[in-house]
Amino acid sequence: MGGEAADEAVWGAGVSTVAPPPPTAPPPAPAPARRSARDSSASWRWTDRLGLAFAWFLGLTFLAVTAAIVIYMMVQGIRYVRPELFVTHPAAGVTERESGGFLDPLLGTVIVALMAMAIAFPLGLSIGVWLSEFGRPSWLARVTESTIEMLAGSPSIVFALFGTLIFEQGALAFLSRTNDGVVYGRSFFAAAAMLSLIALPLIVANVREGLQAIPGHVREASYAVGKTRIATTRRVLLPAARPSVVTGAMLGVGRIIGDTAIIVILLGATLRFTEAGDVPLLGTLKGTGSTLTTFVYANAPTGEINQPEKAFAAGFVLLSMVLALNFAVDVAARRGRRWS
Amino acid sequence: MSTATPPPVRRLPLTGTDAQVIEPAEQPTVVMPAGGAVPGAPSFVSAPRRKIGSSPLAVDRMHVEQLSIAYGSKLAVKEVSLPIRQGEVLALIGPSGCGKTTLLRSLNRLTELTKTASMKGRILLDGEDIATLEPTALRRRVTMVFQQPNPFPMSVFDNVAYVLREQASRRPRKAALQGAVRSALERAGLYDEVAGDLAHPALRLSGGQQQRLCIARALAADPEVLLLDEPCSALDPASTQRIEELIVALREQVAVVIVTHNLQQAYRIADRVGFMYLGELVEFGPAEQVFGSPREARTKEYVSGGFG
Numbered sequence: 001m002g003g004e005a006a007d008e009a010v011w012g013a014g015v016s017t018v019a020p021p022p023p024t025a026p027p028p029a030p031a032p033a034r035r036s037a038r039d040s041s042a043s044w045r046w047t048d049r050l051g052l053a054f055a056w057f058l059g060l061t062f063l064a065v066t067a068a069i070v071i072y073m074m075v076q077g078i079r080y081v082r083p084e085l086f087v088t089h090p091a092a093g094v095t096e097r098e099s100g101g102f103l104d105p106l107l108g109t110v111i112v113a114l115m116a117m118a119i120a121f122p123l124g125l126s127i128g129v130w131l132s133e134f135g136r137p138s139w140l141a142r143v144t145e146s147t148i149e150m151l152a153g154s155p156s157i158v159f160a161l162f163g164t165l166i167f168e169q170g171a172l173a174f175l176s177r178t179n180d181g182v183v184y185g186r187s188f189f190a191a192a193a194m195l196s197l198i199a200l201p202l203i204v205a206n207v208r209e210g211l212q213a214i215p216g217h218v219r220e221a222s223y224a225v226g227k228t229r230i231a232t233t234r235r236v237l238l239p240a241a242r243p244s245v246v247t248g249a250m251l252g253v254g255r256i257i258g259d260t261a262i263i264v265i266l267l268g269a270t271l272r273f274t275e276a277g278d279v280p281l282l283g284t285l286k287g288t289g290s291t292l293t294t295f296v297y298a299n300a301p302t303g304e305i306n307q308p309e310k311a312f313a314a315g316f317v318l319l320s321m322v323l324a325l326n327f328a329v330d331v332a333a334r335r336g337r338r339w340s
Numbered sequence: 341m342s343t344a345t346p347p348p349v350r351r352l353p354l355t356g357t358d359a360q361v362i363e364p365a366e367q368p369t370v371v372m373p374a375g376g377a378v379p380g381a382p383s384f385v386s387a388p389r390r391k392i393g394s395s396p397l398a399v400d401r402m403h404v405e406q407l408s409i410a411y412g413s414k415l416a417v418k419e420v421s422l423p424i425r426q427g428e429v430l431a432l433i434g435p436s437g438c439g440k441t442t443l444l445r446s447l448n449r450l451t452e453l454t455k456t457a458s459m460k461g462r463i464l465l466d467g468e469d470i471a472t473l474e475p476t477a478l479r480r481r482v483t484m485v486f487q488q489p490n491p492f493p494m495s496v497f498d499n500v501a502y503v504l505r506e507q508a509s510r511r512p513r514k515a516a517l518q519g520a521v522r523s524a525l526e527r528a529g530l531y532d533e534v535a536g537d538l539a540h541p542a543l544r545l546s547g548g549q550q551q552r553l554c555i556a557r558a559l560a561a562d563p564e565v566l567l568l569d570e571p572c573s574a575l576d577p578a579s580t581q582r583i584e585e586l587i588v589a590l591r592e593q594v595a596v597v598i599v600t601h602n603l604q605q606a607y608r609i610a611d612r613v614g615f616m617y618l619g620e621l622v623e624f625g626p627a628e629q630v631f632g633s634p635r636e637a638r639t640k641e642y643v644s645g646g647f648g
Contacts, residue, residue, distance in 0.1 A: 217486045220450055221554065222502075225561050226480035231508035240493045 070319070077316020080309040090271045090295070096309045104272045105295035105314065108188075109257050109321075112267070112291060115192030116256045120199040121249055127200075128207025128248075133233050152201035156194075160265035163194040167266070176286055177276035187276065188285040191267040195259060199252030206251065210244020211237055246332040254325045257318065260293040269294040271305075292318040384604045385631050398427035398611075401564050401595040402447065402482075407461035409442050409451060416442040418619040419461070424565060426595040429587060431610035431627070433600060435642070439619040440599045444567050447597065448482035449475050465564070483558035484567040488574055489550035491542035491557075496534050499542045499553055500524050503560040520560065527593070528556035529586050548579025555586065559594075566590065568598040572605065584609050603643060607631050615639045 041049055088101030127144065135141035167176055168185035176187035214237055222232040238245070263269055268288030275283035290298075292314050297303055299311035402424035409417040417439040424430055424447075432440040442451060449470060451457045463470045470478050491499050497514065500521040505511065521538070525531035530552040534540060542553055551571060558566055568587065572580040587596055588609050600606050606613055606627070613630040615623045615638075623630055623639040634640040 215488065215490070217488055218490045218492070220453065221484075221486055221490045221557075222492070223453065224448060224450060224479055224484035224486075224567075225503045225557060226476040226478075226483075227502075228476060228507055234508040235502060236492045 070323075073312070073315060073319050076312040077319070079312070081313040081316050085310075085313055092271065092305075093307075096307050099299075099305065099307050099310060102292065102295050102310065102314050102317070105290045105292045106317065108263075108267070108273070108289040109291040109293075109318075111188055111285075111289075112192050112195055112263070113253050113256050115188060115285075116195035116199060117249065117253060119193060120196035120203055120252055123196070124200050124203025124248065124252070125207055125245065128204045129211065129233060129238070131204070132208045132211035133229065133237065148201050148204050151197055152205070155261070156198050156259050157261035157265070159194040159197050160262040163190050163262065163266045166190075167193075174286075177288075184276075186266055186268040186288050188267065188287070188289065191262055194262045194266055195256045198255050198259060198262075202251045202255060203245075203248040206244045206248025207241065210241030210248075213244070214240050243332045243335055247329050250325050250329045250332070254322050257291070257321060258293065260297055263291050263294045264297070267291070267294070269298065271295075271298070384607055385628075387604070387607070389608050389627075397592075398425040400424070401426050401466060403462075403464040404443070404447075405462045405464065407443070407446065407459070407463060409439070409446055409457060409459050411454065412456045416619055417446070420616075420619075420621045422614055422621060422624050424595050424597055425612075426564070426593075427591055428611040429591045429596045429598060429609050430612045430614065431598050431600055431606035432614045432616060433603060433606050433642075434616035434622075436601075438616040440614075440616045441569055443616070444484075444569055444597060444599050447565065447567055448479045448484055450479075450484065480561040481563050482565040482567065483561050483563040484569065485551070485554050485558050485571050487570040489547055489554055491545070491550050491553050493543055494541070495539045496525075496542050496545070496553060497521055497538040499557055500560045503557050524556045524560035525553075527559050527590070528552045529582065530556055546579070548575050548582060551575060551579065551583060552586065555583070559590075563594055565595045565597065568596065570599055570601060573601065580605070603631075615642060617642070 041052055044052070085101035086106065087103055089103050090105065091098060091100035093099040127148070131141055131144060164185050166172065166185075167187070167190040168183045170183060172185075173183045175189040177184040218236065218240070219232055222236050223229075227235075267290065268274070269290045270288045271290060273284050273289045274287045276286040276288075277283040295314045296311045296318065298305045299307045299314065301308050301311075303311070400423050404420055404422050404424070407417055407420045408415060420439075420443060422430075432443060434440050445451045446459065447463060447470075451459065452475065465473070465478070465481065470482075492502060494502070497517075501514070501517045503524075504517055504520050522531060525534065530549060533549060534545070534553075542550065545553060551574075555566075555568075555571070571587075572583055575583070584605065587598065590596055591611070598606075598610070610627045612625065613623075613627045614621055615630060615634075615636075617638055623634060623636045625635075629635075630639060631643050634643060
C-alpha cells in the first residue's frame with residue numbers, strides 16, 4: 001500500500017493505562033530507541049552513556065525480579081496443584097490432607113467476575129462512548145472524567161467499607177441475609193456491585209482512548225453520507241474500537257479477580273458457599289463465599305488456616321488466569337486494523 | 341423494499357434516454373489543446389488534458405451566494421459566489437489555508453461540526469436553501485470523499501451497503517442490496533477488481549482501491565453533487581490517473597467539485613477553476629482561461645509557481 005506513512009496510527013495498541021495487579025509481561029528495557037546499529041552510543045557524551053547503562057541495569061533488574069516471581073510461583077504451584085483440588089470443596093482441617101480443595105473459591109472467582117462485569121461493562125462502555133463522542137454539556141463531561149479518575153485512584157478497601165454502609169441499609173435487605181431485622185450486608189451482590197467500581201475506570205479509559213484514536217475524517221466520512229452520530233458510533237466507531245473495548249474489559253476482569261479487600265469485607269470470605277434462603281441460585285448469590293484471593297490469604301503461612309501448599313496451588317491457578325487474560329489482551333490489541 | 345433505494349432526488353436528465361440507466365462510462369480521451377504553448381503561461385498549459393472543453397450539457401445544480409464562513413473571529417471564506425454545474429468538474433485551487441476546503445465542506449454543512457464556525461450568505465441546491473434541509477438528507481444529496489482513504493472497518497460490500505441502509509439498521513439484507521452495491525462499485529470503476537470477494541475487509545485493499553471504494557460509497561447515495569477534498573494526495577501516480585479518469589467520466593452524472601493542491605491535476609481534469617486566496621475567490625472561469633490567460637495578477641503568479 002503506497003499511501004502508508006510512517007506515522008500511521010496503530011489501532012488499539014498501547015491503550016491500556018493501568019497495569020493489572022501481578023507483574024506479568026516483562027517491560028522492555030527503557031533504553032532510548034536506536035534507529036540502526038550504526039547509531040551507536042560510542043559517540044555519546046559520557047553522562048549520556050552512564051544514563052543509558054543505568055537504564056539498562058534498572059530494566060534488566062526489574063525483568064529479573066518479575067521473572068523470578070512468575071517462575072517461583074509456577075514451580076511451587078505445579079508442585080502442589082492436583083486435579084482433585086479443582087473439584088473438592090474446601091474443609092476446615094489442620095493438615096493439607098484434611099483441608100480439601102478450592103472448588104468453592106474457584107467458582108466464587110468466576111461468579112464475582114461475571115456479576116461485576118455485567119454491571120461494569122455496559123456502564124463503562126456507555127460512559128466511554130458518551131465522553132468521547134458526545135460529552136455535552138462539557139462541565140458534566142469534566143466532572144464525569146474526574147470522578148472516573150478518582151475511582152481509578154481509590155484503594156478497593158475504601159469501596160468495601162462504603163459497600164458495607166450501603167448494603168446494610170434496610171432498603172437493600174433483599175440482596176443479602178437478614179437476621180432478626182439486622183441486614184447482614186454481605187453477599188455476592190454486594191461484592192460484585194463494589195468490584196464493578198474498580199473495573200469501571202479501566203473500561204471507560206480504554207473505550208474512550210480506542211474511540212479517540214479513530215481519525216476525525218472517518219467520522220466525517222460517515223456523516224458525509226447522511227448518517228447520524230448514533231448510527232456512526234454504532235456501525236463504524238464501535239466496531240473500529242473493538243480491540244480497545246476488549247482490552248478494557250479483560251483488564252477489568254483481571255482487576256476484579258485479583259481483588260482481596262472487597263471479598264474479605266463484602267463477601268464474608270467464608271470457606272464454602274453459605275446460602276441465604278431456599279431459592280437455589282438466588283440463595284447462593286444472596287449468601288457469602290470466597291474467591292481464590294481470599295483462599296490464598298487464609299491459607300498463607302500468616303493466615304488463619306495456614307496450609308501453604310493449598311495457598312501456592314490456588315495462587316498458581318489465579319496467576320495462570322491473570323496471565324491468560326493478559327495474553328488475550330495482547331492478541332486483541334494486535335488484531336487492530338489501521339487507517340493510513 | 342422501499343428502503344433499498346436511496347430517497348428520491350430530483351434528477352435532471354441530461355440526455356433523451358432514461359437517466360436511471362447508466363451506460364458504462366466511456367474512456368475519457370486525452371487531447372492536445374489546439375494552438376500550442378501560450379506565452380507566459382505555466383509549462384503544463386500545453387500538456388495533454390483528459391477531455392476537451394466544457395460539456396455542452398452543463399446544468400446548474402448548486403449556487404453559492406455571498407458566502408462567508410468564520411471560525412470564531414477568523415474569516416475563512418469571504419463573500420464567495422459561484423455556480424456548481426452538473427456536466428462539469430469544478431476545481432478549487434489556492435495555497436494552503438485559503439479557505440477552499442472550508443468552502444467545500446460548507447456545501448454539505450460539514451462545517452457545522454466545528455463548534456466555532458459561523459456562516460453568512462446562502463447556498464442553494466436546486467433552488468432550495470440548504471440551511472432549510474435536514475443535514476442528513478442534504479448529505480445524501482451532496483456526498484463527500486476525503487483526502488485520506490477512509491473505508492469503514494467492514495467488508496467491501498458492507499461499506500457500500502452501509503450507505504444504502506437506514507441509519508444504523510442492518511436491513512435490508514444483503515440479497516436485496518446486491519444490485520445497488522454492484523452498480524455503485526461499477527460507477528467507481530472498482531467492481532471488476534473486487535467482484536470475486538465482496539466480503540474482503542475493505543482496509544486490506546490497496547490505497548487506490550480504498551479511495552475508489554470511498555468514491556463508490558459516496559456514489560451509492562445517488563447524490564446530485566460529489567465533493568472531493570484532495571482525493572489523490574495520498575495516492576501513487578497510477579491510482580491518481582485512474583481516479584482522474586473516473587472523475588472526468590462521473591461529471592456526466594453528478595456535479596463534481598474537487599479541491600486540489602496539484603495545479604497540473606486541476607488543469608488535466610477541470611472544466612472550470614476557482615482560484616482562492618486568503619478566503620476570497622480571486623478568479624473563476626474555464627480552466628484554459630484561468631491557467632492560460634489569468635485576468636488577476638495573483639492568479640497568474642500562483643499558477644506559474646510564484647507562491648503557495
